[in-house]
Amino acid sequence: MKNKSGRRRRNLNATQKATRNEAAASNANEDRLSKLPNDLLLNILERVDTLDAIRTCILSRQMLKLPTMLSRLYLTFSLKGVLRTNHAVAYVTDNILSTRSPEVTISELKIRFLLLPNDSLIIGRSVARAMATQKVAAAEFEIVTKKRYSLCSSADLLQFGKQFNDLFGACPHAFAGLTSLWLQNMRFGELDIPNILSTCKLLEYLRLSHCDSGVHAVLQVEHDQLVELEVDQGKFERVELICLPKLQRMTYDNWFSSQDPLYFGFVPQLSKLSLIKTRIRSDKTLELSQLLANVPSIDYLRLDFRSEKIWILPECPKLLKPVLNKLQHVNLDHLPEGCDLAWTMFILEAAPSLKELCITVWDHWCIMITNKELRKKYCFCEKADVKWKPYAPDFKHKNLAKLTIYGFQPDDNFMRYIRCVAEHAVNITEISLYDRKVCGRCGDLDPEIKDSVCPSRYPPTAEERKQITEELGLSFVDVVHFRS
Secondary structure: OHHHHHHHHHHHHHHHHHHHHHHHHHHHHHHHHHOOOHHHHHHHHOOOOHHHHHHHHHOOHHHOOHHHHOOEEEEEOOOOOHHHHHHHHHHHHHHHHHHOOOOOOEOEEEEEEEOOHHHHHHHHHHHHHHHHHOOEOOEEEEEEOOOOHHHOOHHHHHHHHHHHHHHHHHOHHHHHOOOEEEEEEEEOOOOHHHHHHHHOOOOOEEEEEEEEOOOOOEEEEEOOOOOEEEEEOOOOOEEEEEEOOOOOEEEEEOOOOOOOOEEEEEOOOOOEEEEEOOOEOOOOOEOHHHHOOOOOOOOEEEEEOOOOOOOEOOOOHHHHHHHHOOOOEEEEEEEOOOOOHHHHHHHHHHOOOOOEEEEEEOOOHHHOOOOHHHHHHOOEOOOOOOOOOOOOOOOOEOOOOEEEEEOOOOOHHHHHHHHHHHHHEOOOOEEEEEOOOOOHHHHHOOHHHHHHOOOOOOOOOHHHHHHHHHHHOHHHOOOEEEOO
């Protein structure tokens, strides 16, 4: 018994000593942190979420005043305890903006919040007051609804649209000062989005995710300052870019239309265009010569096929050269595995200024609809090769310097394609070959799907890579690079 009691006392003493040491170390760390100069502390705090920065400042009396001195504020709710942290975002926004000195410029104000009437109103009014009394260089709202789109009915979308309009009407000055706005899961009236754009005069970035004005509505966009526009999954019949003198970047993800999804009016600075689409049978095959007839300034083009059927028509270079003449960078993403790659050569024929071509070949099962009944219900196309025949078999491309392939496999399809590109691109200096891209979510796939996935044959050893390079030809020795 005595030995046991002695051991207990020694263990207790050791535990108490360890606790004291930890407390002393914590105090020492706190002292060292609080003794740093304010400008250095602010630099550190502005790199994290503002709620986390405030929690840090509470630990030290000397740091309590720092939140009101931050020039960059980023406030967002947590996915855990959404309602509680959304209330906190509203409270902290109001508290910080109402107590800070007007002399300290807010260089960045980013607020991501749930569209809940009381919280939203607090945020909107506090931001409006700040814009009226303080210097705010850049302000961003990301407004999220309490339901994900997949769970939303038409009535939900209309309700969320109304809630936004109520907030917008109550706090117009907050929106008038925004430089960036991202709206999700809302259905508007025909004039609502034009009204938003006319009020948000400083807006440089607008993203609409699962937003529309009713199925098959036409969205007309006019704005003097907008630099970037993204439309995700909207059920618009068409998006018409009427007059956007400063627009440089446009992204359209998965349109729902049997005609050209975009109309380009006055967009003299548009240089980057991204189109993402999962094709169904009723979709029109896009002809770039028609789609881009008014925008010959495109220098970057990204086409993402979502591992499904190709929805671009390879066209005659005589038709395409006028619109692709300035094109310098092309990304072709999620080309379906097994697809003959030769059709992509039509871009080389029609884009004499092209410097870099990047293709990704990948059956990305996470984003694909694999259920046969669902594919039939939603009219998904079956994969098929796109036919291409060179209009000028001996054409030479003098500017292409780099070809990048993700998902390379040492089969005839890839080997033949690389030889074909190198034959026509006479000044190519780098061909970079990567294995398939990796997605963490693909590990959770149904076992039946996993079993049907062909294992990668990307060459793992230097000897195998050397052999592939030799098979391509002697001229490839210094050009081909196998990348990790």
